[in-house]
Amino acid sequence: MSISNEEIAGLVRSDSVHKRVYTDPELFQLEMDRIYGQAWIYVGHESQVKNPGDYHTTRIGDQDVIMTRGTDGKINVLYNRCPHKGAQLVAQGDGCAGKFFRCPYHAWTFKLDGSLLSVPLRNGMEGTTFDKSHPDFSMRPLARVDSYRGFVFASQSAEGPDLVTFLDGAASSIDNLCDRAPEGEVEVVGGVFQVMQLSNWKVFYENLHDTMHAPITHESSFMAARDEAQHLGEMPFELLIMDGNGEPYEFWEKLELRAYKNGHGYMEAIFDPAAATRDPVSRAHFESLAAVHGEEKARAILGMNRHNTVIYGSGSPHTVFQQFRVIRPISVNRTLIEIQTFRLKGAPDSVFDRALTYTNVINSPSSNVMPDDVELYRRCQEGNMTRGGEWVSHHRYAGTDKETPEGTVSVNGTSELPMRNQFAAWKQYMLSGNSAQSQE
Ligand code: FES
Ligand SMILES: [Fe+2]
Incomplete structure:
Protein backbone atom coordinates (compact mmCIF):
# COMPACT_ATOMS: atom_id res chain seq x y z
CA MET A 1 0.00 0.00 0.00
CA SER A 2 1.33 3.38 -0.90
CA ILE A 3 -0.63 5.43 1.66
CA SER A 4 1.66 6.29 4.56
CA ASN A 5 0.55 6.44 8.19
CA GLU A 6 1.40 10.12 8.16
CA GLU A 7 -1.03 10.67 5.31
CA ILE A 8 -3.74 8.67 7.10
CA ALA A 9 -3.25 10.64 10.33
CA GLY A 10 -3.70 13.87 8.36
CA LEU A 11 -7.14 12.79 7.09
CA VAL A 12 -8.83 12.93 10.49
CA ARG A 13 -8.94 16.13 12.55
CA SER A 14 -10.69 16.44 15.90
CA ASP A 15 -13.64 18.21 14.22
CA SER A 16 -13.55 17.20 10.54
CA VAL A 17 -12.38 14.55 8.09
CA HIS A 18 -10.93 14.72 4.62
CA LYS A 19 -13.43 13.55 1.98
CA ARG A 20 -10.89 10.97 0.77
CA VAL A 21 -12.01 8.68 3.60
CA TYR A 22 -15.26 8.15 1.65
CA THR A 23 -13.99 8.12 -1.92
CA ASP A 24 -10.49 6.62 -2.17
CA PRO A 25 -10.58 2.92 -3.27
CA GLU A 26 -7.07 2.39 -1.92
CA LEU A 27 -8.14 3.55 1.54
CA PHE A 28 -11.17 1.24 1.28
CA GLN A 29 -8.83 -1.70 0.67
CA LEU A 30 -6.77 -0.66 3.67
CA GLU A 31 -9.94 -0.52 5.79
CA MET A 32 -10.73 -4.10 4.78
CA ASP A 33 -7.37 -5.10 6.23
CA ARG A 34 -6.93 -2.84 9.23
CA ILE A 35 -10.53 -2.54 10.45
CA TYR A 36 -12.36 -5.58 9.07
CA GLY A 37 -9.23 -7.71 9.31
CA GLN A 38 -8.92 -6.91 12.97
CA ALA A 39 -12.15 -5.96 14.78
CA TRP A 40 -14.87 -8.30 16.05
CA ILE A 41 -17.57 -8.22 13.34
CA TYR A 42 -21.15 -9.46 13.71
CA VAL A 43 -21.63 -12.56 11.55
CA GLY A 44 -25.24 -13.42 12.39
CA HIS A 45 -27.49 -14.68 15.11
CA GLU A 46 -27.33 -18.24 16.44
CA SER A 47 -31.01 -18.69 15.56
CA GLN A 48 -30.06 -18.42 11.86
CA VAL A 49 -28.32 -21.79 12.22
CA LYS A 50 -30.67 -23.58 14.60
CA ASN A 51 -29.78 -27.19 13.79
CA PRO A 52 -26.51 -29.05 13.10
CA GLY A 53 -25.62 -28.65 9.42
CA ASP A 54 -27.49 -25.34 9.04
CA TYR A 55 -25.42 -22.61 7.45
CA HIS A 56 -25.67 -18.88 6.82
CA THR A 57 -23.41 -17.08 4.34
CA THR A 58 -22.36 -13.48 4.68
CA ARG A 59 -19.31 -11.21 4.45
CA ILE A 60 -16.79 -9.88 6.91
CA GLY A 61 -15.24 -6.94 5.12
CA ASP A 62 -14.21 -8.24 1.69
CA GLN A 63 -14.23 -11.88 2.81
CA ASP A 64 -17.00 -14.38 2.06
CA VAL A 65 -17.68 -16.44 5.16
CA ILE A 66 -20.00 -19.24 6.27
CA MET A 67 -21.50 -19.54 9.74
CA THR A 68 -22.51 -23.11 10.46
CA ARG A 69 -23.56 -25.26 13.40
CA GLY A 70 -21.54 -28.43 13.96
CA THR A 71 -22.85 -31.82 15.03
CA ASP A 72 -21.61 -30.91 18.53
CA GLY A 73 -23.87 -27.83 18.48
CA LYS A 74 -20.87 -25.49 18.29
CA ILE A 75 -20.98 -22.51 15.91
CA ASN A 76 -18.16 -22.35 13.37
CA VAL A 77 -17.26 -19.44 11.12
CA LEU A 78 -15.23 -20.46 8.05
CA TYR A 79 -13.91 -18.72 4.96
CA ASN A 80 -16.09 -19.74 2.02
CA ARG A 81 -13.29 -21.42 0.07
CA CYS A 82 -12.48 -24.97 -0.92
CA PRO A 83 -8.76 -25.68 -0.37
CA HIS A 84 -8.51 -27.74 -3.60
CA LYS A 85 -8.85 -25.15 -6.39
CA GLY A 86 -10.25 -22.38 -4.24
CA ALA A 87 -13.89 -22.62 -5.32
CA GLN A 88 -16.48 -20.82 -3.25
CA LEU A 89 -17.90 -23.78 -1.40
CA VAL A 90 -21.42 -22.64 -0.65
CA ALA A 91 -23.51 -20.34 -2.83
CA GLN A 92 -24.93 -17.21 -1.29
CA GLY A 93 -27.84 -17.75 1.08
CA ASP A 94 -28.89 -19.97 3.95
CA GLY A 95 -29.50 -23.71 4.00
CA CYS A 96 -28.64 -27.01 5.56
CA ALA A 97 -25.53 -28.90 4.46
CA GLY A 98 -26.54 -32.12 6.24
CA LYS A 99 -23.60 -33.85 7.91
CA PHE A 100 -20.85 -32.31 5.77
CA PHE A 101 -20.05 -29.76 3.07
CA ARG A 102 -19.38 -31.16 -0.38
CA CYS A 103 -17.59 -29.00 -2.90
CA PRO A 104 -19.58 -28.77 -6.15
CA TYR A 105 -16.38 -28.84 -8.26
CA HIS A 106 -14.54 -32.16 -7.48
CA ALA A 107 -16.44 -33.39 -4.43
CA TRP A 108 -13.91 -32.91 -1.68
CA THR A 109 -15.97 -33.10 1.52
CA PHE A 110 -15.52 -31.27 4.81
CA LYS A 111 -16.87 -31.71 8.32
CA LEU A 112 -19.00 -28.87 9.66
CA ASP A 113 -15.96 -27.43 11.47
CA GLY A 114 -14.21 -27.22 8.08
CA SER A 115 -11.78 -30.12 8.53
CA LEU A 116 -11.24 -32.31 5.48
CA LEU A 117 -13.34 -35.46 5.53
CA SER A 118 -12.53 -37.13 2.24
CA VAL A 119 -11.12 -36.72 -1.25
CA PRO A 120 -12.43 -38.90 -4.12
CA LEU A 121 -9.99 -41.43 -5.65
CA ARG A 122 -7.41 -41.34 -2.87
CA ASN A 123 -4.94 -43.49 -4.82
CA GLY A 124 -3.89 -40.57 -7.01
CA MET A 125 -2.95 -38.57 -3.93
CA GLU A 126 -0.77 -41.24 -2.38
CA GLY A 127 2.95 -40.72 -2.70
CA THR A 128 2.44 -36.93 -2.92
CA THR A 129 2.87 -34.34 -0.18
CA PHE A 130 -0.93 -34.22 0.24
CA ASP A 131 -1.64 -34.60 3.96
CA LYS A 132 -5.25 -34.93 4.98
CA SER A 133 -4.58 -33.69 8.49
CA HIS A 134 -2.62 -30.58 7.39
CA PRO A 135 -4.69 -27.36 7.78
CA ASP A 136 -3.80 -26.39 4.18
CA PHE A 137 -6.23 -29.09 3.03
CA SER A 138 -9.15 -28.01 5.23
CA MET A 139 -11.49 -25.04 5.09
CA ARG A 140 -9.92 -22.29 7.14
CA PRO A 141 -11.76 -21.06 10.24
CA LEU A 142 -11.65 -17.40 11.22
CA ALA A 143 -9.05 -16.68 13.89
CA ARG A 144 -11.58 -16.07 16.69
CA VAL A 145 -15.31 -16.72 17.03
CA ASP A 146 -17.42 -15.83 20.05
CA SER A 147 -21.06 -15.30 20.85
CA TYR A 148 -22.67 -12.72 23.10
CA ARG A 149 -26.19 -13.76 24.17
CA GLY A 150 -26.72 -15.49 20.81
CA PHE A 151 -25.11 -12.76 18.67
CA VAL A 152 -22.15 -14.35 16.87
CA PHE A 153 -19.07 -12.26 16.15
CA ALA A 154 -15.80 -13.26 14.49
CA SER A 155 -12.41 -11.65 14.24
CA GLN A 156 -9.89 -12.33 11.49
CA SER A 157 -7.09 -11.49 13.92
CA ALA A 158 -5.79 -13.74 16.67
CA GLU A 159 -4.70 -10.61 18.56
CA GLY A 160 -6.79 -7.94 20.26
CA PRO A 161 -9.34 -7.62 23.06
CA ASP A 162 -11.91 -10.31 23.82
CA LEU A 163 -15.45 -9.75 22.52
CA VAL A 164 -16.92 -8.30 25.72
CA THR A 165 -14.04 -5.85 26.13
CA PHE A 166 -14.38 -4.89 22.47
CA LEU A 167 -18.14 -4.24 22.72
CA ASP A 168 -17.60 -1.99 25.74
CA GLY A 169 -20.86 -0.16 26.66
CA ALA A 170 -22.59 -1.33 23.45
CA ALA A 171 -22.99 -4.76 25.11
CA SER A 172 -25.66 -3.18 27.32
CA SER A 173 -27.87 -2.67 24.24
CA ILE A 174 -27.60 -6.36 23.31
CA ASP A 175 -28.40 -7.18 26.95
CA ASN A 176 -31.46 -4.97 26.89
CA LEU A 177 -32.69 -6.43 23.60
CA CYS A 178 -32.50 -9.94 25.11
CA ASP A 179 -33.82 -8.88 28.53
CA ARG A 180 -36.96 -7.57 26.82
CA ALA A 181 -37.79 -11.24 26.10
S1 FES B 1 -12.32 -27.00 -6.03
FE1 FES B 1 -13.35 -27.96 -4.44
S2 FES B 1 -13.09 -30.04 -4.81
FE2 FES B 1 -12.00 -29.10 -6.38
FE1 LIG C 1 -32.90 9.29 8.68
Missing part, protein backbone atom coordinates in the same frame (compact mmCIF):
# COMPACT_ATOMS: atom_id res chain seq x y z
CA PRO A 182 -39.44 -12.96 29.08
CA GLU A 183 -37.24 -15.99 28.30
CA GLY A 184 -34.14 -13.80 28.01
CA GLU A 185 -33.50 -14.85 24.40
CA VAL A 186 -34.30 -13.54 20.93
CA GLU A 187 -34.39 -15.11 17.48
CA VAL A 188 -34.29 -13.85 13.90
CA VAL A 189 -37.71 -14.48 12.35
CA GLY A 190 -39.39 -13.50 9.11
CA GLY A 191 -36.38 -13.46 6.78
CA VAL A 192 -33.76 -10.78 6.22
CA PHE A 193 -34.24 -7.76 3.95
CA GLN A 194 -31.30 -6.53 1.90
CA VAL A 195 -30.73 -3.00 0.58
CA MET A 196 -27.76 -1.90 -1.54
CA GLN A 197 -26.79 1.69 -0.74
CA LEU A 198 -24.79 3.61 -3.35
CA SER A 199 -22.49 5.18 -0.78
CA ASN A 200 -19.53 4.51 1.47
CA TRP A 201 -20.24 2.39 4.57
CA LYS A 202 -19.20 5.11 7.04
CA VAL A 203 -21.92 7.51 5.86
CA PHE A 204 -24.62 5.25 7.30
CA TYR A 205 -22.86 4.95 10.68
CA GLU A 206 -22.73 8.73 10.94
CA ASN A 207 -26.40 9.08 10.05
CA LEU A 208 -27.51 6.66 12.79
CA HIS A 209 -26.97 9.33 15.46
CA ASP A 210 -27.44 12.39 13.26
CA THR A 211 -30.37 14.11 14.95
CA MET A 212 -30.06 17.30 12.87
CA HIS A 213 -31.14 15.56 9.67
CA ALA A 214 -34.43 14.07 10.90
CA PRO A 215 -36.84 17.02 10.48
CA ILE A 216 -35.23 17.99 7.15
CA THR A 217 -34.48 14.75 5.29
CA HIS A 218 -37.70 13.08 6.42
CA GLU A 219 -40.05 15.99 5.80
CA SER A 220 -41.89 14.21 3.01
CA SER A 221 -42.63 11.12 5.14
CA PHE A 222 -43.56 12.81 8.43
CA MET A 223 -45.73 15.42 6.69
CA ALA A 224 -47.57 12.64 4.84
CA ALA A 225 -48.03 10.79 8.17
CA ARG A 226 -49.45 13.95 9.79
CA ASP A 227 -51.85 14.57 6.91
CA GLU A 228 -53.06 10.99 7.10
CA ALA A 229 -53.49 11.14 10.89
CA GLN A 230 -55.57 14.26 10.52
CA HIS A 231 -57.71 12.52 7.96
CA LEU A 232 -58.15 9.48 10.24
CA GLY A 233 -58.67 11.51 13.40
CA GLU A 234 -56.02 9.43 15.23
CA MET A 235 -52.32 8.58 15.03
CA PRO A 236 -51.89 4.79 14.72
CA PHE A 237 -48.48 3.19 15.36
CA GLU A 238 -47.57 3.06 11.64
CA LEU A 239 -47.92 6.84 11.43
CA LEU A 240 -46.53 7.60 14.89
CA ILE A 241 -43.14 6.13 14.00
CA MET A 242 -42.97 8.33 10.89
CA ASP A 243 -44.21 11.37 12.79
CA GLY A 244 -41.31 11.15 15.30
CA ASN A 245 -38.82 12.54 12.77
CA GLY A 246 -40.77 15.79 12.58
CA GLU A 247 -40.03 16.91 16.14
CA PRO A 248 -38.60 20.46 16.39
CA TYR A 249 -34.91 21.13 17.10
CA GLU A 250 -35.63 21.72 20.83
CA PHE A 251 -36.72 18.07 21.10
CA TRP A 252 -33.54 16.69 19.54
CA GLU A 253 -31.37 19.01 21.62
CA LYS A 254 -32.60 17.36 24.81
CA LEU A 255 -31.70 13.79 23.75
CA GLU A 256 -28.55 12.15 25.03
CA LEU A 257 -25.86 10.74 22.76
CA ARG A 258 -23.29 8.41 24.27
CA ALA A 259 -20.02 7.34 22.73
CA TYR A 260 -18.03 4.29 23.75
CA LYS A 261 -14.63 2.89 22.83
CA ASN A 262 -13.97 1.49 19.33
CA GLY A 263 -16.47 3.84 17.66
CA HIS A 264 -19.56 2.38 19.37
CA GLY A 265 -22.37 4.38 20.98
CA TYR A 266 -26.09 4.91 21.23
CA MET A 267 -28.75 7.56 20.91
CA GLU A 268 -31.59 7.90 23.37
CA ALA A 269 -34.98 6.84 21.99
CA ILE A 270 -37.41 9.18 20.34
CA PHE A 271 -40.55 7.60 21.77
CA ASP A 272 -41.60 8.23 25.36
CA PRO A 273 -41.62 4.89 27.25
CA ALA A 274 -44.32 6.06 29.67
CA ALA A 275 -46.63 6.81 26.74
CA ALA A 276 -45.77 3.44 25.25
CA THR A 277 -47.11 1.51 28.27
CA ARG A 278 -50.51 3.06 27.66
CA ASP A 279 -51.04 1.17 24.40
CA PRO A 280 -52.30 -2.45 24.46
CA VAL A 281 -49.19 -4.02 22.87
CA SER A 282 -46.79 -2.39 25.33
CA ARG A 283 -49.06 -3.25 28.23
CA ALA A 284 -49.22 -6.93 27.21
CA HIS A 285 -45.44 -6.92 26.82
CA PHE A 286 -45.03 -5.38 30.27
CA GLU A 287 -47.32 -7.98 31.80
CA SER A 288 -45.45 -10.89 30.20
CA LEU A 289 -42.18 -9.56 31.61
CA ALA A 290 -43.65 -8.73 35.01
CA ALA A 291 -44.96 -12.32 35.28
CA VAL A 292 -41.34 -13.52 35.15
CA HIS A 293 -39.39 -10.75 36.88
CA GLY A 294 -41.91 -8.75 38.90
CA GLU A 295 -43.15 -5.28 38.05
CA GLU A 296 -40.14 -3.30 39.23
CA LYS A 297 -37.63 -5.18 37.09
CA ALA A 298 -40.02 -5.25 34.11
CA ARG A 299 -40.33 -1.48 34.37
CA ALA A 300 -36.54 -1.09 34.52
CA ILE A 301 -36.02 -3.30 31.43
CA LEU A 302 -38.64 -1.52 29.34
CA GLY A 303 -37.56 1.86 30.71
CA MET A 304 -34.14 1.53 29.07
CA ASN A 305 -35.17 3.52 26.09
CA ARG A 306 -32.64 3.54 23.26
CA HIS A 307 -33.00 4.43 19.62
CA ASN A 308 -30.15 3.31 17.32
CA THR A 309 -27.08 1.72 18.89
CA VAL A 310 -23.87 1.64 16.86
CA ILE A 311 -21.54 -1.35 17.00
CA TYR A 312 -18.88 0.12 14.75
CA GLY A 313 -17.94 -2.24 11.91
CA SER A 314 -21.02 -4.43 12.46
CA GLY A 315 -24.12 -2.25 12.28
CA SER A 316 -26.95 -0.98 14.40
CA PRO A 317 -29.22 -2.86 16.78
CA HIS A 318 -32.49 -1.14 17.72
CA THR A 319 -33.49 -2.56 21.09
CA VAL A 320 -37.01 -1.14 21.44
CA PHE A 321 -38.29 -2.33 18.06
CA GLN A 322 -36.06 -5.44 17.85
CA GLN A 323 -34.08 -4.77 14.69
CA PHE A 324 -30.45 -5.16 13.65
CA ARG A 325 -29.36 -3.31 10.56
CA VAL A 326 -26.12 -5.03 9.62
CA ILE A 327 -23.77 -2.89 7.52
CA ARG A 328 -21.56 -4.74 5.00
CA PRO A 329 -19.09 -2.68 2.95
CA ILE A 330 -18.93 -3.93 -0.64
CA SER A 331 -16.74 -1.29 -2.31
CA VAL A 332 -15.78 2.32 -1.70
CA ASN A 333 -19.22 3.45 -2.94
CA ARG A 334 -21.42 0.37 -2.35
CA THR A 335 -22.75 -0.83 1.01
CA LEU A 336 -25.09 -3.76 1.56
CA ILE A 337 -27.52 -3.55 4.48
CA GLU A 338 -29.05 -6.71 5.99
CA ILE A 339 -32.14 -5.95 8.06
CA GLN A 340 -32.92 -8.54 10.71
CA THR A 341 -36.04 -8.53 12.87
CA PHE A 342 -36.09 -10.37 16.19
CA ARG A 343 -38.84 -12.19 18.03
CA LEU A 344 -38.64 -11.90 21.80
CA LYS A 345 -39.04 -15.44 23.15
CA GLY A 346 -41.96 -15.63 25.57
CA ALA A 347 -43.45 -12.23 24.61
CA PRO A 348 -46.97 -11.90 23.11
CA ASP A 349 -47.17 -12.25 19.30
CA SER A 350 -48.35 -8.65 19.05
CA VAL A 351 -44.85 -7.48 20.13
CA PHE A 352 -43.30 -9.26 17.15
CA ASP A 353 -46.03 -7.93 14.84
CA ARG A 354 -45.17 -4.42 16.01
CA ALA A 355 -41.47 -5.03 15.29
CA LEU A 356 -42.37 -6.21 11.77
CA THR A 357 -44.45 -3.08 11.25
CA TYR A 358 -41.43 -0.99 12.27
CA THR A 359 -39.27 -2.97 9.82
CA ASN A 360 -41.74 -2.43 7.00
CA VAL A 361 -42.47 1.23 7.64
CA ILE A 362 -39.00 2.44 8.60
CA ASN A 363 -36.29 0.03 7.42
CA SER A 364 -37.42 -2.17 4.53
CA PRO A 365 -36.48 -1.50 0.87
CA SER A 366 -40.05 -0.34 0.23
CA SER A 367 -40.41 1.65 3.46
CA ASN A 368 -41.58 5.25 3.58
CA VAL A 369 -38.58 6.49 5.57
CA MET A 370 -35.38 4.67 4.63
CA PRO A 371 -35.33 5.86 0.98
CA ASP A 372 -35.13 9.46 2.29
CA ASP A 373 -31.82 8.60 3.94
CA VAL A 374 -30.49 6.37 1.19
CA GLU A 375 -30.93 9.17 -1.34
CA LEU A 376 -28.96 11.55 0.89
CA TYR A 377 -26.16 9.01 1.41
CA ARG A 378 -25.87 8.74 -2.37
CA ARG A 379 -25.76 12.51 -2.66
CA CYS A 380 -22.99 12.71 -0.05
CA GLN A 381 -21.04 10.19 -2.11
CA GLU A 382 -21.63 12.08 -5.38
CA GLY A 383 -20.91 15.48 -3.83
CA ASN A 384 -17.67 14.29 -2.29
CA MET A 385 -16.57 12.92 -5.68
CA THR A 386 -16.53 16.47 -7.08
CA ARG A 387 -13.70 19.00 -6.77
CA GLY A 388 -16.03 21.24 -4.79
CA GLY A 389 -14.09 21.12 -1.51
CA GLU A 390 -11.88 18.90 0.64
CA TRP A 391 -13.25 18.66 4.18
CA VAL A 392 -16.37 17.26 5.84
CA SER A 393 -17.44 19.09 8.99
CA HIS A 394 -18.13 17.49 12.37
CA HIS A 395 -17.86 20.77 14.28
CA ARG A 396 -21.21 20.84 16.10
CA TYR A 397 -20.46 20.99 19.85
CA ALA A 398 -16.83 19.94 19.22
CA GLY A 399 -14.70 20.38 22.32
CA THR A 400 -17.62 20.13 24.76
CA ASP A 401 -18.03 16.33 25.04
CA LYS A 402 -18.02 15.10 28.65
CA GLU A 403 -15.89 12.11 29.64
CA THR A 404 -17.56 9.83 32.20
CA PRO A 405 -16.70 6.31 33.47
CA GLU A 406 -19.61 5.09 31.28
CA GLY A 407 -18.38 6.61 28.03
CA THR A 408 -18.38 10.08 26.56
CA VAL A 409 -21.66 12.02 26.76
CA SER A 410 -22.88 14.84 24.54
CA VAL A 411 -23.82 18.17 26.14
CA ASN A 412 -26.57 18.52 23.53
CA GLY A 413 -28.44 15.94 21.44
CA THR A 414 -27.53 17.70 18.20
CA SER A 415 -23.82 17.23 18.89
CA GLU A 416 -21.65 15.59 16.24
CA LEU A 417 -19.89 13.65 19.01
CA PRO A 418 -20.82 10.27 17.42
CA MET A 419 -19.05 11.15 14.15
CA ARG A 420 -15.98 12.42 16.00
CA ASN A 421 -15.92 9.26 18.10
CA GLN A 422 -16.29 6.99 15.05
CA PHE A 423 -13.44 8.69 13.25
CA ALA A 424 -11.20 8.61 16.33
CA ALA A 425 -11.67 4.81 16.26
CA TRP A 426 -11.18 4.73 12.47
CA LYS A 427 -7.88 6.55 12.81
CA GLN A 428 -6.72 4.24 15.59
CA TYR A 429 -7.50 1.12 13.53
CA MET A 430 -5.99 2.55 10.37
CA LEU A 431 -2.72 3.49 12.06
CA SER A 432 -2.27 0.08 13.64
CA GLY A 433 -0.51 -2.64 11.70
CA ASN A 434 -2.21 -5.47 13.60
CA SER A 435 -4.47 -7.16 11.04
CA ALA A 436 -5.32 -10.49 9.46
CA GLN A 437 -2.98 -9.84 6.55
CA SER A 438 0.04 -9.06 8.71
CA GLN A 439 -0.43 -12.39 10.52
CA GLU A 440 -0.44 -14.55 7.38
